[in-house]
Amino acid sequence: MKTLKKRSEFLAVAKGGRTTRRAFVLQAAKTRDCGDPRMGYTVTKKTGNSVERNRIKRRLRAAVAQLSDHATVSGADFVLIGRRGALSQPFDTLVKDLSSGMKTAFRKKKPRPARSGSGVPHARQPQKLSHSATIHPSNTSDLVDE
Secondary structure (H helix, E strand, O other), X not given: OEEOOOHHHHHHHHOOEEEEOOOEEEEEEEOOOOOOOXXXXXXXXXXXXXXXXXXXXXXXXXXXXXXXXXXXXXXXXXXXXXXXHHHHOOHHHHHHHHHHHHHHOXXXXXXXXXXXXXXXXXXXXXXXXXXXXXXXXXXXXXXOOO
């Protein structure tokens, strides 16, 4: 499978659907009308040092190589974002997760429901006491411990 090289290609795929698994996040988008599918690989620095990141990428590349041709869609681009779970997950499970993820990756995320109110989160303001809520001397007997 050909690989994505340019940042613009990765950004185009990020606008498509995504599916999450223990070992990776798979992003997918139908960017072209026809042609072989292309794959991009990325692993962030917070995943580990360079040895671990490269090992994750090698395992993901090998899992993609194990996929059959009917599991992919022509004209589609995919991006695999590696996670630390790819190091410890059995390889057979990794391949199964990848093939099942290819089927569901084109679903777009559901938009979150809008919040009530102005939609702008703000810090909670302290409530002011109204004149009717002031303490009268007749109510102080409940406040004193005996």
